[in-house]
Amino acid sequence: MRYLFLCLVTLIANTLVAQEDLMPLQISAQGNTIRAILTQTEKVDTLFLKMNKKETGKLVIMNGNAKTENNFKREYLISQESNKQSLRLTFLSRVVGITTIMLKELFTQTTEGNVYNLYTITTSENNSEEAQKILLCKIVIR
Secondary structure, eight states, rough: HHHHHHHHHHHHHHHHHHOOOOOOOOEEEEEEEEOOOOOOOOOOOEEEEEETTTOOOOOEOOOOOOOGOOOOEEEEEEEEEEHHHHHHOOOEEETTTTTEEEHHHHHHHHHOOOOEEEEEEEESSSSSOEEEEEEEEEEEOO
16 A cells, blocks of 8 residues: 555646656767757757768757647847857758758858857747847857
8 A cells, every 4th residue: 555655646636747848959069969959048059060071971859859840930040259140051850850961061151260159040920020040059169
């Protein structure tokens, strides 16, 4: 009887403590992976990339929450940290929750030694005027 009571208390405690937190995004390139949380925070991680204009790899953004994001559209953009001007990059999403960009394309528009910001922009399907821009990480090109 004690074990049944203990299991019941543990189950109730887990359901009360459990939160519907968003899973972090995984951002990977050149063998480096960082996690970005989808809430606006002041502290973000930095992804370091080595400049190689002949690079055949990709920058991959994996969103584990994509299947539950039915009510809005998520886009990504990269801008230079100093002047906030967005780069003209094409992000591809062939699989739900996985977005990629060719590093060759990224490196042709970036400069070695500069810092860039990776943002996600979400727009609601009901009200396309409300857009939320969240800084995911910083990208340093070495």
